Amino acid sequence: MTGSENFTHQPFWWTDARFQPDNYVQSDLPPQKADVVIIGAGYTGLSAALTLARAGRSVVVLEAERPGWGCSARNGGLLGPSFHKLGLKGLEHAYGKEKARAIMLESLDCMRSLISFVEKEEIDCEVVMRGRFRGAVRPTHYDNLARQVEIMQRDLGLNAHMVPKSEQHDEIGSDLYHGGAVYEDDGTLQPALLLQGLLRKVTEAGARIYGGQAVQDISGSEGKLTVSTKNHSLIVRDIIVATNGYTPKNLQWFRRRLIPIRSAVTATEELPPEKILELSPKSRGHGDTHRLVFYYRPSADGKRMIFGGRAKDLKDNPQEYVTYLRNAMRRIYPQLQSVRIEYAWSGVVAYTFDHTPHVGKVDGVHYAMGYCGSGVGRAVYFGRKTALKVLGDPEGRTELDDLPFEGRPLYTGSPWFMPFMIRWHAFADRMGW
Numbered sequence: 059m060t061g062s063e064n065f066t067h068q069p070f071w072w073t074d075a076r077f078q079p080d081n082y083v084q085s086d087l088p089p090q091k092a093d094v095v096i097i098g099a100g101y102t103g104l105s106a107a108l109t110l111a112r113a114g115r116s117v118v119v120l121e122a123e124r125p126g127w128g129c130s131a132r133n134g135g136l137l138g139p140s141f142h143k144l145g146l147k148g149l150e151h152a153y154g155k156e157k158a159r160a161i162m163l164e165s166l167d168c169m170r171s172l173i174s175f176v177e178k179e180e181i182d183c184e185v186v187m188r189g190r191f192r193g194a195v196r197p198t199h200y201d202n203l204a205r206q207v208e209i210m211q212r213d214l215g216l217n218a219h220m221v222p223k224s225e226q227h228d229e230i231g232s233d234l235y236h237g238g239a240v241y242e243d244d245g246t247l248q249p250a251l252l253l254q255g256l257l258r259k260v261t262e263a264g265a266r267i268y269g270g271q272a273v274q275d276i277s278g279s280e281g282k283l284t285v286s287t288k289n290h291s292l293i294v295r296d297i298i299v300a301t302n303g304y305t306p307k308n309l310q311w312f313r314r315r316l317i318p319i320r321s322a323v324t325a326t327e328e329l330p331p332e333k334i335l336e337l338s339p340k341s342r343g344h345g346d347t348h349r350l351v352f353y354y355r356p357s358a359d360g361k362r363m364i365f366g367g368r369a370k371d372l373k374d375n376p377q378e379y380v381t382y383l384r385n386a387m388r389r390i391y392p393q394l395q396s397v398r399i400e401y402a403w404s405g406v407v408a409y410t411f412d413h414t415p416h417v418g419k420v421d422g423v424h425y426a427m428g429y430c431g432s433g434v435g436r437a438v439y440f441g442r443k444t445a446l447k448v449l450g451d452p453e454g455r456t457e458l459d460d461l462p463f464e465g466r467p468l469y470t471g472s473p474w475f476m477p478f479m480i481r482w483h484a485f486a487d488r489m490g491w
Contacts, residue, residue, distance in 0.1 A: 067376050069132050070325035070357070070364065070401040071250035076182075079125040082257040083269040087290055092118040094448060095285045096298045097273050097309075100130035101433065102426050103300035104256040105441030106448075111263035113449055118292065119265060120285070122272035125257055128304045129433060131250040132405035134323050134353050134366040136343040137172070137434050138190060138244040139165040139216075144413050146209055152412070157457070161414075162214055164457045168439040169243070175438060176247075181255030183247045184358035190244035190343040191221070193235030199347040203239045217242040230344060231336040232390050238346070246343050246355050249434065256438075274308055280422030296448045299425040300441060302433065303406035305471070311420060313471030315463050316428055317409040319480075322379035323366035324387075325357070325401040326394070334360050337391055350480065352386055363387070363394070369404050370480050372473065376402050407431045416463040417444055417456050424448055428463075 071077065094110050096103045099121035111117045121127070141162060144151075149158030176185055194200035203220065210216035221229055223237040230238075260267065275286040276297060285292045299309060303318045334356050338344065343355040354365040365387045369379040380402045388395055410416060410428035417426045417440050424447060426440040446454030 065324075065376070065380060065399050065402045067402060069250065069323070069403045070362070071131060071135070071248055073401075074248065074250060077131070077250040077254050079131070079254065079257060080269070082125060082261050082267055083121075084266050088118050088120065088266070088268050088271065088287075088292055089116075090291070091293050092116045093294065094118070094296045094298065095120060095283075095292055095294045096300055097285070098128070098300035098302070098304070099125035099257075099267055099269070100128050100300065100302065101253065101256065101437035102302065102441035102444070103298065104253070104260050105438040106298050106300060106426075106445040107260045107265040107267075108256065108263055109442045109445035110448060111260065111265040113445075115449075117265035118294075119260070119267040120271040120273055120287065121267065121269050122304070122306070124269040125267060126250060126253040128302065129321070129405040129407055130437070131253045132323070132403055133249045133321075133434055134355070134364055135246050135249045135434065136190065136244070136345070136353050136355060137169060137185070137187075137247055138241060138343075138432070139169045139435060141165050141210075141432075145206065146213065153461075159213060160457045162210075165435070166214065166216075169435045171439045171442075172435060173245075176252070176255070179255065179259055181252060181259075183249075183251035183255055185245060185247045186341065186358055187243070187245035188340055188342050189240055189242045190345060191226075191229040191238055191240050191340075193226070193230065193232070193238040193344070193346040195235065195347045197236045200237045203347065207239050228339060229342065230338060231393070234390050235346065240342075244343055246358070247434070248358060272306065276309070276423060278422075283422060297423045298444055298448065299423060300427065300444075302427045302429060302437075303408040305408070305427065307471060310471070312425060312427065314465040314469055315410060315416070316471065317411070317473050317476070318372070318406045318471075319409055319431070319473070319476060320369040320372055320374070320404050321366060321407050321431065322369040322376075322383060322402070322404040323364060324380060324383050324399045326363045326365070327398045327400045328361045329363070329397065331360055333393075334363070336393070337363060346390075352383075352390070354387070354390075362400075363391075368480055370477055372476060374404050376404070379404060407433065411464060411466055412461070414461055415440065415458060416461065417447075417458050418463060419447070
């Protein structure tokens with residue numbers, strides 16, 4: 059196959075007939091007043107809206123596009139504890155041993171909370187909890203993984219174990235890796251159906267969702283704020299900004315603290331069941347120790363492989379990332395040499411300068427964002443926590459509350475440097491550094 063092959067340029071998840079986000083969008087203009095306005099109709103914003111609406115608040119959700127336009131309905135659907143990018147030792151160096159352990163334990167709470175939420179609310183989003191295999195790209199990576207697993211087993215009670223190279227075919231139909239780690243409590247889900255379930259619950263609770271309402275400005279003081287869109291304004295008591303990688307330039311305080319990075323995903327054509335089992339014998343999620351991590355998994359129906367990773371451009375350039383991801387897929391799975399990519403799409407995640415999500419309040423405005431590429435496990439949890447803060451409920455406390463949310467001098471939110479950094483990491487991966 060060549061880079062010119064035909065594929066559908068939209069998320070595979072959107073092909074599910076059950077995903078109809080426009081059904082939950084109001085057709086009229088937003089009201090002039092509300093208790094709370096939430097900016098962004100992804101996992102974070104909808105989770106916050108649900109908590110607030112059930113507490114009796116009048117809630118308006120404003121979305122620049124349509125619900126789930128961002129990564130909430132574009133991600134690869136891998137669910138894990140979303141451990142901090144610095145790891146336990148890095149966190150200990152930054153914040154001390156006690157705080158580091160508390161942050162990591164809350165990461166486990168995020169995932170458990172989401173699974174409990176989906177079960178309690180009876181949201182059918184194809185959750186499959188069969189664990190994740192993380193392959194060691196180099197022999198030295200295996201030793202590093204083993205040390206990490208040992209520490210997290212001891213200090214966090216993580217349910218994980220190592221798999222030597224001699225046994226890795228029990229986990230993956232690839233010879234690329236030098237063994238790896240299995241995280242037994244990880245899983246996968248259908249991202250768009252999780253969003254659809256949240257939309258249904260939010261509207262049933264009485265919150266109102268508006269698409270095509272990009273926020274232009276926030277003004278006023280705490281307790282009496284004004285939210286302005288192009289043709290409308292609302293007076294509200296509280297605001298939650300939940301825009302993550304899609305934070306607009308006019309929300310400059312937040313924009314200067316976020317690094318948008320494009321992530322791309324592909325889905326293969328349908329494959330025979332025996333081929334899927336050859337690739338992923340236990341139908342787990344998969345990842346590896348590349349600097350530019352690849353993540354992949356079978357679809358819940360066992361018919362396709364979903365394969366994702368970082369895009370090299372800031373813009374949505376499907377021909378570029380399809381070629382890049384297809385080549386990476388073939389390195390991992392040479393047996394997929396002639397398999398066609400049928401769907402390809404991308405979205406923008408938000409990193410922060412300290413590699414940490416941030417939850418807090420500035421000038422009377424609440425926010426939760428900066429999930430660093432691990433929003434599936436984090437967003438619903440921190441959306442609910444932020445709503446509880448608005449309600450003045452002490453249960454809204456998180457281990458991230460007292461962490462400073464800092465930007466960098468001269469940085470305005472346009473990461474011109476990222477394509478160079480990504481290409482450097484890709485080169486380092488090829489060189490084995």
